[in-house]
Amino acid sequence: MLGLGAYALWQVLTDAVYLQVLDTLRRGVLITIFVTLVGFALAASLGLLLALASLSRHLILRQMARFYIEIIRGIPIIVLLLYVAFVFAPALVAGYNGLAEMAGVEAIRTRDFPLLWRAIIALAIGYSAFIAEVFRAGLQSIDRGQIEAAEALGLNRWNRFRHIIFPQAIRTILPPLGNDFVAMVKDSSLVSVLGVLDITQLGKVTAASNFRYFETYNVVALIYLTMTITLSILLRRLEQRMRQSQDR
């Protein structure tokens, strides 16, 4: 495995075409990382809120969260991307401008809502539904007795969540959450359909002008693999460390 990787890397670093492609694609790495990090942070925040809502005492809140999760989980990410970019965003801008006109504020244009952010929001919406399920499973894995004990100690809701529920739930939550993060690195490639200049889009642009499809996509795949394999190794270590601290 390592030998194969080293061989591929050596091939890439000693070939003029590969080097040229790598040089072009370098600029996309930062965009891919930015889209993934920001998108995941938004998705995790939204997912946590959704999980809390779906476990809430209020029926309306529970039903709304379930409805959102079911609907979003059933829509492919690429459809969400196109929908957010070309339907939702222009409608949102038109709506804002309607209000702005009444309030006498400066109107904005569709382009003031950059495609990069539309892509990030679409990814965040799509992933928030998956992450909500991860959080819900983690929160439900906690023994009732723990919560009753915390109530008996007189901890308020926030402190119960912070000191009792969250530290225990994170152990159940972390592995699937890590998997979702790695999946998002890969799915961030879909933002290329909106012309966002990530690794994949730069790969498409490069292949369309140098006609070297094989080499270009080898480099694209290699960059993604480097990121995903590195992440997987880090996640495994983190999980091991958490297990050790649990065993003590």
Added chain:
Amino acid sequence: MKHLLAATALLAATAICATAQDLPDLEGREVVIVTENAYPPLQFVDPATGDAIGWEYDAMAEIAERLNMAVTYQNISWDAMIPAVSEGQYDMGMTGITIREDRAELVDFSDPYMVSQMRMLVRADETRFDDAEGFAADEELLLGTQAGITPFYVGVYEVLDGDEANPRIVLLETIPAAVQALLSDDVDMVLSDSAGGEAYVNANPDRLKLVGAPLGTEEFGFIFPKGSDLVAPVNAAIAAMRADGTLDMLDQRWFVDYSLGQ
């Protein structure tokens, strides 16, 4: 319309009689053609029926009939098309491909079957510019296009400053997507060949218009793997169709009579 169709059928029938003897017979040979279906009215998917239709499909059906070949179609995205045909994965590629030297190093082109000029497609209420210089001068204005196609190169080298990474260029997946971005005020101009541009304006007369003088002339050709023995017969068929008025008839059918989105 009925008269036109009858006249066309008659024209086609006489044309076939007149040219069948001098064109090569490929004896039912199977030819796999790859297209992108993102270039109305040359080849696109009819929203009403879901069928792929257009000028090129009609032209190719006519060529296939005259040369006695059996064509089947496959789809591929534009960035993969030239490499795939170059490697011989398909026998032919057709998607309004401009004949360019750098492409001719990888694939063989047929003779041109269409000449087109690049025009600037803008929103109907556009007043800030009406030519390429005016567009280039205003830093605010954005150009929507697709990577690696002729409108992209014309936009970079003839309208803007020759920098392919110019931030004023917004790259979208296809030209229809770029036109969508133009309508939603994400970009201010899309370069389109006159054929496609007129089709878009006819489909949205109150939302789009063409402005400025034509920017350069391009010729479209079919592409083949290097050294393909199909080039000569297809060229003969194109020449015959030009001589007997079939190409003019197709222009009339797809650029004048047909309107998109109806």
